[in-house]
Amino acid sequence: MTIAITGSGSGIGAATAAALTAAGHDVIGIDLRNADVTADLTDPAAREAAVAAVLERSGGVLDGLVLCAGVGPHVPDPNFVVEINYRATVAFLDALFPALQKGESPAAVVVSSVASTHIRWEQNPINTGTEAESFAQAGDFAGQYAYASSKNAVTVAVRQRAEEWGAARVRLNTVAPGSVDTPLLRAGLDDPRYGEAIRNFTAPIGRNGTPDEIASLITYLLGPQAGFIHGAQFVIDGGMDAKTRPAAV
Numbered sequence: 001m002t003i004a005i006t007g008s009g010s011g012i013g014a015a016t017a018a019a020l021t022a023a024g025h026d027v028i029g030i031d032l033r034n035a036d037v038t039a040d041l042t043d044p045a046a047r048e049a050a051v052a053a054v055l056e057r058s059g060g061v062l063d064g065l066v067l068c069a070g071v072g073p074h075v076p077d078p079n080f081v082v083e084i085n086y087r088a089t090v091a092f093l094d095a096l097f098p099a100l101q102k103g104e105s106p107a108a109v110v111v112s113s114v115a116s117t118h119i120r121w122e123q124n125p126i127n128t129g130t131e132a133e134s135f136a137q138a139g140d141f142a143g144q145y146a147y148a149s150s151k152n153a154v155t156v157a158v159r160q161r162a163e164e165w166g167a168a169r170v171r172l173n174t175v176a177p178g179s180v181d182t183p184l185l186r187a188g189l190d191d192p193r194y195g196e197a198i199r200n201f202t203a204p205i206g207r208n209g210t211p212d213e214i215a216s217l218i219t220y221l222l223g224p225q226a227g228f229i230h231g232a233q234f235v236i237d238g239g240m241d242a243k244t245r246p247a248a249v
Contacts, residue, residue, distance in 0.1 A: 001025045001104070003064035003222065004054050006041065006092060009034040011182035012111055013068030015211035016218050020064075023219070028057050031069070041069055041088040042080060051095040063103035064222045065096055067110045070150075072184045074193070078135040078146030085150035086126060090157050093172075100170045107171040107222045110158050111214075114178045114237045116151040117245065126153040140193050151176075155233055162231030171230045173221050178237025180209040203238030 003020055007013030008029030017027045029035040030050055036057065039050035054062075070085045089110060100106040121127055125134035126149050134149075135142040158174050165172045179201055217236050220226055235241045241248070 001063035001222075002028065002058050002061065003066065004028040004030060004058070004062055004096065005066040005068060006030045006088070007068030007070060007111075008036075011068070011184055012177070012180065012211045012214045012218075013066070015215040016066055016068065019212070019215045019219050020222075025064075028054055030054065042083045044091070047088055047091050048095075051092065054096065055099060058099060060099055061102040062096060062099040063106050065092070065100060065106075065108040066218055066222070067092055067108070070111065070184070073141075073143035073147040074190075075143055078138075078142040079131070081143060081146040082126060082131065082150045082153075085147065086153045086157075089154050093157070093161065097165070097168075097170065101168050103170075105224060105227070106169070107173075107226070108165075109218045109221050110154060110172070110174045111218075112155045112158075112174040112176045112233060113147070113151040114176050114235060114241050115148040116155040116174075116176055116233070117241065117248075118148040119145075119152050121152060121156050124149050124152050124156075126150070127156075143193075158233075159231055166230050171221075171226070173226075173229055173231065174233040175214060175217055175221070176233050176235045176237070176241075177209060177214050178203055178235075178240045180211060180214055182211055201240065203240040204243050205238035207238065209236065209238060 003025050005017050008017045009031035017029050021027050030037045037050050037053040039046040067089045075081050125131045138145040155174050
């Protein structure tokens with residue numbers, strides 16, 4: 001299989017790339033550095049160039065796509081958070097969909113977050129077109145608002161594409177990790193606004209996840225055993241969502 005992965009340089013993306021490579025697949029990594037295709041995914045022109053590079057390396061045919069590139073709420077500019085987590089993700093989904101349609105048993109997985117449930121789509125400023133004023137009103141916590149909004153929006157984007165992608169026989173799902181021991185999490189721990197909240201965000205299982213654990217779920221969703229799984233979001237958070245929303249079904 002030929003599989004493209006954004007965010008392949010670290011964290012969940014790097015773990016997924018390593019797992020898929022070890023399984024014998026041809027992985028095309030995309031990241032700001034230390035990748036087969038280097039690109040600043042905040043720049044629409046750079047995204048287009050990255051897509052072109054992926055298509056050239058793959059011969060225009062992909063069997064899998066994993067979209068891991070993302071930043072956390074500690075990033076100073078909330079618009080940067082939305083650009084990477086949501087707009088870049090949707091751009092790659094749509095641009096590489098034709099290549100996936102030519103693949104063998106193709107599937108795509110998008111990394112969302114348990115934070116996607118912290119806001120409703122109807123009130124999401126990305127949906128209502130009120131990003132600037134909403135993030136300004138959030139003050140010091142604009143990053144967290146932008147992060148939850150971006151992950152909610154990308155989850156909705158996947159579900160909105162489920163019918164079209166299913167008709168094309170391309171499976172598409174999201175995984176929603178909780179706290180995972182990645183560089184992104186460690187950067188958040190050092191942030192005076194969010195560090196304490198992150199430390200207190202303790203899952204019932206009593207620890208944070210590891211990138212390898214998230215990668216194992218992504219690998220499964222790309223494989224033939226997951227052939228009837230489509231348009232779904234899989235929470236992988238050590239029980240945190242169940243703890244905070246026990247009646248949500």
